[in-house]
Amino acid sequence: MDVQRQISLIERNTVEIIHKHELARKIKQKGSLKVKFGVDPTTPDIHLGHSVILLKLRTFQDLGHKVILLIGDFTARIGDPSGRIKTRPSLSAEKIRINARTYKEQAFKILDPRKTEIMYNSEWLSKMNFSRVLKLASRYTVARMLERDDFYLRYKQNLPIGLHEFLYPLMQAYDSVALKADVEIGGTDQKFNLLLGRHIQKSYRQSPQVIITMPILEGLDGKEKMSKSLGNYIGITEPAREMYGKIMSIPDELIFRYFRLLTTFPETKINTLENQFRKGKLHPKEAKARLAFELVKFYHGEEEAKKEAETFETVFSRKEIPSEIPSYQINPEKIADGKMWVVELLKLTGLAKSGSEARRLIQQGGVRWDGEKIKSVDAMLSVNKEHILQVGKRRFLRIKQEEI
Secondary structure, X not given: OOHHHHHXXXXXXXXXXXXXXXXXXXXXXXXXXXXXXXEOOOOOOOEHHHHHHHHHHHHHHHOOOEEEEEEOOOHHHOOXXXXXXXXXXXXXXXXXXXXXXXXXXXXXXXXXXXXXEEEEOHHHHOOOOHHHHHHHHOOOOHHHHOOOHXXXXXXXXXXXXXXXXXXXXXXXXXXXXXXXXXXXXXXXXXXHHHXXXXXXXXXXXXXXXXXXXXXXXXXXXXXXXXXXXXXXXXXXXXXXXXXXXXXXXXXXXXXXXXXXXXXOOOHHHHHHHHXXXXXXXXXXXXXXXXXXXXXXXXXXXXXXXXXHHHHHHHHHHOOOOOOOOOEEEEOHXXXXXXXXXXXXXXXXXXXXXXXXXXXXXXHOOOEEEOOEEOOOOOOEEEOOOOEEEEEOOOEEEEEEEOOO
């Protein structure tokens, strides 16, 4: 494909490319580039916030470039200090190994496995002796390191900064040296680390990588960065029904931002939908339904997307109970005098992970029994026939006694 056409597709939705003319030159000279994306397996799941970058990597693959998914199994022992006001806790080697496996599996929901090389930075970082570490550390100054916002703020507020945290961006930069990366992609919060990669590559007499920064995706609340710790995320392996329902709950102002950053929907069609939305010709609910359909189709297939669209319309627009509800059979030994405590039932069925969560769900009005809202955490439920237990808007269970 023509170089300028490639650049046009690559720069869609990006925040910054440093530098575009270098990218064009590399494509002309090499044809196929090494495109690096490094991720530390600090949690077991990838969410839609991660997919913003993964979709850009897929664009590179579709253009014939080679993507290197670098699993930071060594850097995860320190943890990226970006945006942190305190030192990250260390992860065990076993936890890192488990998380790394799930990252690889989940990333292939977006990336083409045939055009992806999986690498682990322990392959070179674990083999560096102290002499080589000193050589790497000598290529950057403490003064420059303290210019970084998170380190600067911690230093000014007399908050501790571990010396090992200074090594983190140097390690990430050395990854680019080890891989001879042509391009590295990251979120805007990674700009310091990405620029340092360029600097270190130059000091090792390599052609500096082009860096591409991508937007940080807001979570379901429309305010904070999508994050598992904040509970405002959508995991890419979540069940289709959860994914569809969560998308239908996002603030209106996120609809077209999500369309652009999370789907492969053509820009011309997104612009048409957005114009109709601005003119009041497209209701927010319809726009969200289109978005939810596209995302569920991408991750779960078109049949699942159609099914969840119909289910959502049935349950929420017509206030009906869906036709397909999973069943849960209760052992009669757990039922006393034909009744069961609502908190115990929520825990037993897995709809609440603990008694405190069960109480919170009830107090927030999120639990219904045969359509009736449970108002007391002390409620005893009569389990004498088949019943429908509902938690929130999307979770239903058909409850009945186990036959002896």
